[in-house]
Amino acid sequence: MxxxxxxxxxxxxxxxxxxxxxxxxxxxxxxxxxxxxxxxxxxxxxxxxxxxxxxxxxxxxxxxxxxxxxxxxSTNETYFFRDNAPFNLLQHRLIPDIIDRKSKKGGRVTIRIWSSASSTGQEIYSTAMVLRELGLPKPGCDLQLIATDISDAAIARASYGLYSQFEVTRGLSPARLAKYFTPKGDGYRINDEIRSMVSFRKQNLLTSLTGLGKFDIILCRNVAIYFTREDRLRLFDNLSRQLEPDGCLLIGSTESLAQEESPFVPMRYLNSTFYQLQDTAPSAPARMNPLRAING
Ligand SMILES: C[S@@+](CC[C@H](N)C(=O)[O-])C[C@H]1O[C@@H](n2cnc3c(N)ncnc32)[C@H](O)[C@@H]1O
Structure with a gap:
């Protein structure tokens, strides 16, 4: 045709x-x-x-x-545990740090995580699997996982959690596939145990984000590349208002934020980069070195 x-x-x-x-x-x-x-x-x-x-x-x-x-x-390309490093960072550093910091304040610990351009859900479900593997949620430590996208179709697919044979071969180990998914028709559906950890909603990142509240972790990966420079600046400025003072922002592995253009400073842990708010980022503690400009 x-x-x-x-x-x-x-x-x-x-x-x-x-x-x-x-x-x-x-x-x-x-x-x-x-x-x-x-x-x-x-x-x-x-x-x-x-x-x-x-x-x-x-x-x-x-x-x-x-x-x-x-x-x-909209380009919905995504896969489970995309780039690996951010999920290792969550598992080995960011989540344990949040629990440590919040527990010291006493009372219940609530960890809020937002996958802000979640596409068909692989990113937030990978995060949920990491949290499960850390034994979370647990008594005294609650989780709130929110996934949003501008595409209704992507959100509908994500919340249903059904993936094709091809999609489950991308990034998922056989052990995780067996543990967290159930065969359904030609594909696999994510188990309720993981699915029920996440709430999904539609959100355009270039409109007001304040209704979502503040987060300890925001994933904003592989979406800003589709925006103009001006909208990217507006986006990261808006995201900075949704982040807790000690919170962390994770962006895509091929993306970077120039320090002079955003309210964030880049931090490095092992081979991963994440971002914290300029005013609250710790000044170069061991193992976490703020980078100056990482993208030139
Ligand atoms: C390439 S996918 C990235 C998915 C996932 N974050 C990852 O890195 O694997 C980009 C997603 O951004 C969404 N998107 C595009 N413009 C958006 C906007 N203005 N607000 C929210 N989401 C948007 C698209 O619908 C798409 O699902």
């Missing part, structure tokens, strides 16, 4: 529209993304051009098409 071609003016108009509803930027040369990801939607809606699709989305009261456009255009 011939793919519906996007004209220059349609590309401009759609890029602007998609930016407005999601913050995702489609730079020149990404015409193929419109054609490969929205062509099918245009056919489904009986539209003969992308302009027609755009008009339909703008005028549709239910905003169902707008949601479908976000679902189609």
């Amino acid at each position: 011939n793919r519906l071609k996007v004209t220059d003016s349609e590309f401009q108009a759609l890029s602007k529209y998609i930016y407005g509803i999601s913050g995702i930027t489609l730079s020149a040369g990404k015409e193929y993304l419109i054609e490969t990801r929205l062509g099918q939607l245009a056919t489904e809606y009986g539209c003969r051009s992308y302009q027609e699709l755009l008009t339909r989305s703008r005028t549709e009261a239910s905003r169902a098409l707008e949601k479908k456009i976000i679902d189609a255009i």
